[in-house]
Structures are given as structure tokens and as C-alpha cells.
Amino acid sequence: MGLFRTTAAYDEALANWRGIADRQAAENLARRDGIRVLENGFLERWLTSAHWSLPGLWALPLAAFCLYRALVVEERTAATVTGLFLAGMLGWTFAEYWLHRWLFHLPPARHGALRAIQFGLHGYHHEFPEDPRRLVAPPILAVPIASALAGLVVLLFPGHWEPLLAGTFFGYLCYDWVHYYTHHGRPRTAAGRFLRRFHKAHHYRCATSRYGLSSPLWDFVFGSYGGTPERRARGSTTEPVTRQH
Helix, strand or coil: CHHHCECHHHHHHHHHCCCCCCCCCHHHCCCCCCCCCECCHHHHHHCCCCCCCHHHHHHHHHHHHHHHHHHHHCCCCHHHHHHHHHHHHHHHHHHHHHHHHHCCCCCCCCCHHHHHHHHHHHHHHHHCCCCHHHCCCCHHHHHHHHHHHHHHHHHHCCCCHHHHHHHHHHHHHHHHHHHHHHHHCCCCCHHHHHHHHHHHHHHHCCCCCCCCCCCCHHHHHCCCCCCCCCCCCCCCCCCCCCCCC
16 A cells, blocks of 8 residues: 555544534644645646646547537437537536535545545545645546446437537536636636635535535525534634635
């Protein structure tokens, strides 16, 4: 395990993690840019972190390939492809909401390995929400997620998978880039400012609401749009939702 040895700072953060709360643990507030995860510098850079542009390097070509097959190889009509593409995007927004609410926010497991996986998947992000290196999915997450998405869509919709998968991949890209933008962008439009406030409220006011990232649609459907902060002994400092970077 020497190659994948985690740093002392990461081990400490994992040991002190008590689950996703309405704000960071007090000891993590000063670590605004996050902490190093792996001691190996090469793996730290190329495996556990990612530049914001990375999702576009694989999602856009895959979506374009699927659209090419649908329009040119299978000769589907533009109207049909457009409808299925939008359906794929809508399907992604539901998957995004479902994963975030009912998987990533599960209480910490008692088993040490499962707890470590939970922390790596989402607990770290809530403890270090402004870490610019871990706001879009790194390769260790992007490859399994993309593979699982592709397999599920092909399995469920064998006759229409190309345009559906194109929309799914594009929806995933929107999710990753909107997520990065809500943390480090400077919105100039009403929609951008709304999405920023919406997501910041999830991090700094009430972690049990506002699970959508690219859209608040399913929060309205499932009644999780609003919420009251849970009172937990995690420190008294709360970041203003409208703070700029």
C-alpha cells in the first residue's frame, strides 16, 4: 500500500469525520484549499484530483460519437434524436439527485473501509468544499461512473441508447461544470447567481436539502428544496452563501 499511502493530514481528517453536517468541522475551516490526499505526487495529481476542463475531454467526444451514430449511421430524424437527447439529460438530473441524496449522504458506516470510501466520495467535499482540485470528478471516479452510465443506458434502452447516452453524458458534463462554477465562478446572470446561492446553502446552511446541482427540479418534486439547519456541535462559524472568491 506504500504507493497509495495517504497523508497524515488526510488520515486525521478521516479519523475526525463524523458525517456530513451543515458546516465543516471547526479544525478544517482554515484549510480553505483542501489538503493533500496521497503522498505520491504523481498519483495525487493524476488520480485523485482533476482540472475543471477534464470532464469535457471525454464527455464531449463520447456524446458527439453517439450523436453521429444516431444521425448518420442509423439515420434517425433530428426531431427524434433531439427528444431522446433531452430525455437523456433529464435522466441524468434524476441520477444526480438520487446519488447525491440517497447514496452520498448516508450516515458513516461502522466498517472502516466503507467509512473511508464514503469520506472519499463525498465527505471530503463537505469538509473542504472550496478545494478547486476536487470539484470535478477525478479519473478514479470518472471512469467507473461513465462506464456504469453507459452500461445501464444500453441495457435498459437497447434500441435507443445512442441519443439517450449522448444526452446523459452531456448532462453529466453540465453537472460537473456547474458544480465547479458555483464554487469558483463569478456569476453575472440571474440564473448563475441563483445556482450559486442554491448550492452554497446546501454546504453552509442545511446539508439535508437542495441536493440538485445542475437543476433544482427534483428538489421541488421530492420536497427537499428548503430546510432548517441541523444543530450539530461542529463549530460556530458559517460561511455566507453569497461570498465571492
